[in-house]
Amino acid sequence: MAAMHNIFLIGLPGSGKSTIGRILAQRLNKPFFDIDVLIERECGEHISTIFEHYGEQYFRSCESRLLAQVAQSEGNAVVATGGGVVTKAENRSLIRSRGVSVYLMVDPQTALDRLNRQHHEKQAQGEVPEIRPLLIGSDPLKSLRTLLQDRSIWYEDAHFTCSTLNKSAQRVAQEIIAMFISSGELVGEPPILDVQRIHVDKGYNAVVEWGGLGRLPLHLKKLNLPPRVFLITDSHIHKLYASMIMGTLSSAGFEPQLYTVPAGEVSKSQEQLSALYDWLIKQRAERGEAIIALGGGMVGDVVGYAAATYLRGVPLVQVPTSLLAQVDSAIGGKTGINHVMGKNLIGTFYHPRLVLVDPATLLTLPIRERTEGWAEVVKYGIILDTELFARLEEYADTLREFTNPPATLLCQIVMNCIALKAAIIEEDEREQGRRTILNYGHTVAHALENVAGYGEFLHGEAVSLGMVVAGSIAQQAGLFPEAELVRQNKLLEALGLPTSYAGSVHVKDILSAIQLDKKVAGKQVRWVLPKQMGDVTVTPVPNELVESVITAFFAEKRP
Template identity: 65%
Template sequence: MRHVFLIGLSGSGKSTVGRLLAQRLGRPLLDVDALIEQEYGERIPAIFARHGEEYFRTLEARMLAHAVQQPDDAIIVTGGGIVVRPENRTLMTLHGVRVFLQVDPRESLLRLQAQHLREQQHGQTLEIRPLLSGTDPLANLQRMLAAREAWYQEAELTCLTQGKSAEQVAGEIIAMLEDLDHTSQEQVAPIVRHVHVGAGYDTVVEWGGLQRLAFYLKQLQLPPRVFIITDSNIHDLYIPSLQSQLTAAGFEPLVYTVPAGEGSKSQQQLSAIYDWLLEQHAERREALVALGGGVVGDLVGYAAATYLRGVPLIQIPTSLLAQVDSAIGGKTGINHPRGKNLIGAFYHPRLVLADPATLLSLPERSRTEGWAEIVKYGIILDAELFALLEAHASTLRDFSRSPVALLCQIIARCIDLKVMIIEEDEREQGRRAILNYGHTFGHALENVSGYGEWLHGEAVSLGMVVAARLAHESGLFGEQDMRRQNQLLAALGLPTTYQGSVHARDILAAMQLDKKVVGKRVRWIMPRRIGEVTITPLPDELVERIVTAFMGEK
């Protein structure tokens, strides 16, 4: 890994994007202008006014040379004119990767004016570089861009920022950095697990595996047309490079994008996918590729199961939750207004390709929720996995140094655990139900609160807290093990206490629609000890008392 230098016009968002990149990648953040002001005790406009631009450029070059000596790989935010001096361009080339944040001068000016207004409202005075002042700042910006654009274009990476939020820009940059650096990452061999269900298929865990999708598709001997369905958060991160990769390998990728979020697991979006496939005259041997998190995987999986009574399905999960759980095992489906995942089918893919590098581009909350399903595996099946998570919780939570081998090992172990269960009980007639530990309360909470308020993993985390308390009150689960579970959930950044407006009575009613209800009684997954669970009904009075107390009601 190397320093990442953000370059571009004033108003391109370098400072804001730099902060987001530093947070998500766990890297130090260095702002060259801020370092100059700190070192010399004056604001940039004052330095310009008192000493002139040439003096400032000398300070800037000196500070950049100091910044690149930072021992840890940093996100380095530069001023718009850093590229003017050739020694600066050489330094950045030698010590890292330049990312050009490309913006139209009109958009740049609008952003600067909006910033000026915000600071005025907070009683601050916006300090604009002298070159941006005067009667026609837009003309100044346009002249600057014309003079510097050739140097900006030398950057290894270019990110268009027009009309995008800082979060979107940061996500795209992370994805581009993964693409650029995946060959130099810690080398971990792909971990392959064959699933002996139906015709059988492989699950592959490979860091950087998304860059080898064409290779895997060729192994399956699929027709050249592939129908990639993704969501609005994922599209800009991966589709452009995937289209280039697949086209170069002789495939013809066609792309459909659904809105991001749980709301897309609906009959409306399913029908829209059918319409698109029919418009494209998609044929029975041509594959659907589900590129995204659990929502995309479930939705596209159900479309593949039902379009022309079944077409090939490729699952490419890009969230931690999907990589360890929802993409494995053949469960597909959509939500019904009265319950989660009530409409669906068992339909196995031809391939599951899990690339843990894609997790680096996730917002922290979206990545964190996935740990709930991993803790679940430790509780229900694997005490050693649980202990491994306890030992590395801080590293795994903040992703400060992407733990490549450890992350691949954990994801592959979770896949192996789930595959062992589904090979024994494909259609959840028996033991497979243990995979729903924490989901009885979790699914009810998601439904009653309106899909989207709680992420699935967050709701499952709360559901595990409730289930552990029920098991403890029933005399099944020791207090020390219950405390260990809840402490690990919290250490990984997951919620363990409920804060919200949902009423216990609504949760209790929603749980009656749970798929594990038999004879109108909920079968609960109850832990006996870490690594072992049982399935049992519970007295209604106990469930009502524990759920009501957990919801903060009397």
């Protein structure tokens, strides 16, 4: 998946090198090698026994030889090194020349707690746990402190440092991948870059590039912007990318200013928008200076609206990091905020100067947030592209599990969706006609989000349920064959999306919220309904049919 050098994990015993290494290797589709395991396999003995029988010098000799063997023969692996590998100059030189090193930082007490926990877990499983040779003695905590003191100068010389304190192994792996992406270390093999020109307004490019986030400054320079830029992100993305992106922008000659909004749909509000205006005014942001929206759909929507309205419009760059935003919300110029009465009721159309899409960021998403994005991808297949739908069916297991996801496949799917949406918005920029079909599943989705409360569902989850309802209405109206409805719902389930609802909303509340839908004309809701895969219609539906399907689906619970 990624063309980069070997990744060497270094750090104290108990820092998580082996566990985190396996996760990284799986996420990045790389082979994994644990040097301690290789030594034990070659010698046929536990490391403690090797120390006892042959001494530490013999062990270090084996360690250096196997490290060199892996580094020179593989060239593209994740390697969990031994804690003391950095003590030899030849090893440090090899690591620096043959890859990137990541120091997994941990304090001695936490490291000891982890080692003790592993020891007890192995005992509980009936195994005979091994005691680390350098920790044998009456005071292992003191030994770890001494090791850290002796080795810290070499650990801290690593290319990257990642704290493991109070973090799961999955979270640490996410942060390491984010470091690689934002620093430009992660690229496609061969390099993957595709550009879709979107011919609306003055025209702009949607660039899909695996690892492209690390090359954000290069893309910005092509826009001939003033050096000062305003990077706005949310609290989740801030932790993963903000520091490295600010650094790469500064190194490239930009003067980045950073603002962070709270993560979650709650930030798509008038209050957060006002706070954003306050910050821009205090920064004395000028009309020619660009705002960069780094994050998912919420960030793109509220930041885009701020860019559209501050000083009557300043340059906007969309850098979507979620699948949903990459294939849908960052494309097409829709910006806005929610109102207490409904979703996206306040907003405008405002096109960015650039959309930079890096599908590698999906590697750092929590499973639920990555999964929700597939709803919008499925939507494109149903309304526009039967080949895309079939491709999703073929690769559903790979895409859902996201184990060793092919970079080329992900980039192709994302660009496919962008191209489909670009063709629609070029024909109908302001959603006066054909663009309405992009709202398939959204009538019920927006009503459900409003009634259940923003945050109860992720947007893609609500869209999935909305497509099930809309598909059922189409089927009962005689438009959509039952076999195709089953096929739609089966794919949604295969991708990990919900197709049934077990909550407690009331049908009357859903029906009332639907009347606030943006597609209402003449007090009638115009439903986007499929006729067959790749073909939909926009039409009113008798209220009795709508109420019947929605009542059956939501299994109304009365007090």
